[in-house]
Amino acid sequence: MNVRYRVELSQAERGELTAMLGGGKHAARKLKRAQILLAADRGRRDEEIARTVSVSLSTVGRTKRRFVEGNLERALSEEPRPGAERKLTGKKEALLVATACAKPPAGRKRWTLTLLADTMVKLTDHDSLSGETVRRRLAENDL
Numbered sequence: 001m002n003v004r005y006r007v008e009l010s011q012a013e014r015g016e017l018t019a020m021l022g023g024g025k026h027a028a029r030k031l032k033r034a035q036i037l038l039a040a041d042r043g044r045r046d047e048e049i050a051r052t053v054s055v056s057l058s059t060v061g062r063t064k065r066r067f068v069e070g071n072l073e074r075a076l077s078e079e080p081r082p083g084a085e086r087k088l089t090g091k092k093e094a095l096l097v098a099t100a101c102a103k104p105p106a107g108r109k110r111w112t113l114t115l116l117a118d119t120m121v122k123l124t125d126h127d128s129l130s131g132e133t134v135r136r137r138l139a140e141n142d143l
Contacts (some may be wrong), residue, residue: 002110005064007040013072014041023057033076036063088137095136099123 009017017034020026026034032053038051040060050057067075088096099119104111113131116138120129 004046005061005068007037007064007067009037009072016072029078030076032059034110036060037067037072037075040064058098079103087126087129087133088120092120093137093141095123096120096137097143100143101118 008138015039017121018109020034021031021038032055035053036049036055036059039052040046046057046060046064047054049060053060100111102118104115105119108115113134116134117129117131120126120134
């Protein structure tokens with residue numbers, strides 16, 4: 001079943017969206033959502049909105065649904081994305097920091113990201129760990 005959401009903006013909401021499109025710095029996605037809402041408020045069909053704003057039909061429907069079920073801010077903003085679970089948390093991250101601050105192995109002048117990743121694989125139950133994961137965790141700890 002294809003549910004159609006009817007967008008009816010208040011004068012204040014319409015003014016806010018028009019001002020947003022008129023100038024200032026905003027993310028492109030936010031501006032497209034504002035264009036979608038204004039076009040829907042004018043009674044345009046979803047297919048026409050998708051074509052003129054250069055977005056998919058599902059983006060139009062999702063933006064309208066978020067406005068009707070929530071409010072203007074919810075319709076314009078990004079929903080959080082799940083992302084992958086962190087490989088190093090808590091004690092393992094502390095172990096990484098301690099290892100990075102310790103003396104490097106014999107025959108080495110300093111720790112490299114690859115060397116730290118390989119050492120963490122030996123010290124923890126991970127099968128593999130990338131140097132990029134190590135770099136991000138160290139950067140978060142200002143190391």
